[in-house]
Amino acid sequence: MAAGTDRAERQTSAGAALGVTLLVGAAVAVSTGVYARVHEPAGRPLFTLGFSGMLPMKAWLTTAAAVLLFVQLATALWMWGRLPGAGPAPSWAGPLHRWSGTTAFVLTLPVAFHCIWALGFASDGTRVLLHSLLGCAFYGAYAAKMISLRTSGLPGWVLPVLGSTVLVSLVAIWLTASLWFFTRSGIPHV
Numbered sequence: 001m002a003a004g005t006d007r008a009e010r011q012t013s014a015g016a017a018l019g020v021t022l023l024v025g026a027a028v029a030v031s032t033g034v035y036a037r038v039h040e041p042a043g044r045p046l047f048t049l050g051f052s053g054m055l056p057m058k059a060w061l062t063t064a065a066a067v068l069l070f071v072q073l074a075t076a077l078w079m080w081g082r083l084p085g086a087g088p089a090p091s092w093a094g095p096l097h098r099w100s101g102t103t104a105f106v107l108t109l110p111v112a113f114h115c116i117w118a119l120g121f122a123s124d125g126t127r128v129l130l131h132s133l134l135g136c137a138f139y140g141a142y143a144a145k146m147i148s149l150r151t152s153g154l155p156g157w158v159l160p161v162l163g164s165t166v167l168v169s170l171v172a173i174w175l176t177a178s179l180w181f182f183t184r185s186g187i188p189h190v
Contacts, residue, residue: 014153021147021154025162029140032112033121036132041120049110054118058111059181065111066174068104069167072097076163105142108170112139131176134169141165 045054049061075097077083115135123129145162148154 017151025140025144028143029136033136036116036121042118059178061107061111062178065104065107068100071100134173138169
């Protein structure tokens, strides 16, 4: 009887931890979107980090972040023994995984800042609305993933699902903005 009670308590605790993790992620996503929507966009960049304008800066930084997230995917698969033909992961795979993720996240910060501060939450057109929603989802998923890394007792599927959500949302952000930008003629790309 006691073993069953312990198991039920662990499941309840894991369910509560998962609920809190997902609620925090949802709160980050919603609050980001609400602030971006109610904030009066400046319509101009605050800085461009040496690029010719805000759009090239955002496109290139997002592209670099997306490439780094594929490094994250490869190293995660390798560390968990799911990278076909790769054998066991070397000791440097874990640090590379962490640093590529950290760098990718840092690269997204000037992009998000300019999306929110200069442009706001835009909904004029399907591509733009989808891009705005995906940006909010990315930061919500990222927050939930970071919390799940430090939360014990979560089901084993949580971290891969949250990590995949971060990856897929950033790729979709790239498709709805950077790819769009790079395929426009007449716009300077650097």
